[in-house]
Structures are given as structure tokens and as C-alpha cells.
Amino acid sequence: MQNQPCGDLLGLLIAEDNRDLQRLYLKTISGWGMPMVIQVVGSGFDGLIKIGVHAPDVLIVDLLMPGIDGFEMIKRLHNNPDLNDMDIIVVTGIGSDEIAERGALPAAVTVYQKPIPFAELRGYLQARVAQRLLATSGP
Numbered sequence: 001m002q003n004q005p006c007g008d009l010l011g012l013l014i015a016e017d018n019r020d021l022q023r024l025y026l027k028t029i030s031g032w033g034m035p036m037v038i039q040v041v042g043s044g045f046d047g048l049i050k051i052g053v054h055a056p057d058v059l060i061v062d063l064l065m066p067g068i069d070g071f072e073m074i075k076r077l078h079n080n081p082d083l084n085d086m087d088i089i090v091v092t093g094i095g096s097d098e099i100a101e102r103g104a105l106p107a108a109v110t111v112y113q114k115p116i117p118f119a120e121l122r123g124y125l126q127a128r129v130a131q132r133l134l135a136t137s138g139p
Contacts (some may be wrong), residue, residue, distance in 0.1 A: 010125070011056035011134045015047035015073065016091075017065040021116065025060070028118055039063050044068030048076060055086050058128055060115040060121070063092040063099070071102055078106045087128065091116055 001067035003004050014025050022040045037054070041047045044082065045068045059077070070090060078102055090105065093114040099105060112120060 008035055008133055008136050010034065010129050011054070012036050012038045012059065012060070012125070013047060013050055013056040014038065014040045014104050015042075015044060015059065015061040015065065015070065016040065017042045017062065021062075024116065028116075029121070029125070032122060032125070034125060035133075036125070036129065044070060044073035047073055051077065051086075053082070055083055057132065058087045058089065058125065060089045060091055063090055063094060063102075071105075074105060074109060075103075089111075089121070089124065091121075 012029070014022070016022050016025065019042070022042070026038060029036075039050060041050055043065055044061070047059070048068065050056075051059070061070040061073060070092070074088060077086070077088065080113060088106075088109045090109055090111045091114060092099070092111065095113075096111075099111070102134075103110065110124070
């Protein structure tokens with residue numbers, strides 16, 4: 001819900017249809033004080049539009065959303081070689097068996113179960129922020 005990522009800022013896009021979880025993500029992750037731009041969308045369709053305008057460094061996506069769900073969103077993103085540098089994290093309430101039944105996910109996608117594992121996400125994002133800072137600081 002801020003401007004597009006630039007410079008040292010890590011771009012984070014969260015695709016989650018539940019408004020309470022959207023607020024929880026924003027409040028929690030914003031409180032970590034990391035140099036990042038956080039955007040939240042409520043559907044896979046809106047997420048694809050945001051990514052088409054400016055791809056984030058990290059996408060956190062729920063699998064079960066109305067319209068274009070997380071499965072379809074990831075499928076479309078995975079088929080675009082220009083987005084290979086974007087990390088995709090799934091946070092879902094469905095189990096690995098149901099994920100497999102629905103066609104599975106690409107191997108590069110990190111999957112966490114709900115409730116939202118904020119400790120794991122924080123470590124993941126801290127590592128990506130550090131990588132971003134190293135990449136933009138130059139030799």
C-alpha cells in the first residue's frame with residue numbers, strides 16, 4: 001500500500017483475500033522495521049496486475065482466493081521467465097495432499113501452513129533484505 005519498490009527497498013506483495021489477515025500481515029511485517037515496500041491485494045487477478053506493472057522481490061500468496069486463486073496465479077507467474085528472480089511463498093490452510101491433488105506447485109515455491117508463521121517469514125525476509133542491500137551496494 002506504498003509506492004513501488006526501488007533502490008535498497010525490498011518489494012513485498014501479499015495476495016490474501018481475508019481482510020483481517022491482510023491487516024495482520026501489514027501490522028506485523030511493518031513493525032519489523034525492515035527497508036521494504038509492502039503492497040497487499042485481495043485477489044490473484046489484482047496480484048497479477050501489480051506484478052505486471054512492477055514485479056516484487058517476494059510474493060506471499062494464499063492458495064484459496066475467489067476468481068484467480070493462488071494456484072492459477074503461480075502457474076501464470078511460473079511460465080514467465082522474466083519473473084525467475086521473484087521468490088514465491090505460499091501461506092495456506094490446505095495440506096500437502098490437497099495441494100498435490102490440485103496439480104502441485106513448482107519446486108521453487110516455499111510452502112508454509114497457516115496460521116501465518118511470522119517467525120519463519122521474518123527470517124526469510126531478513127535474508128532477502130540483506131541480499132538486496134549487498135546487491136545494491138556494489139563492489
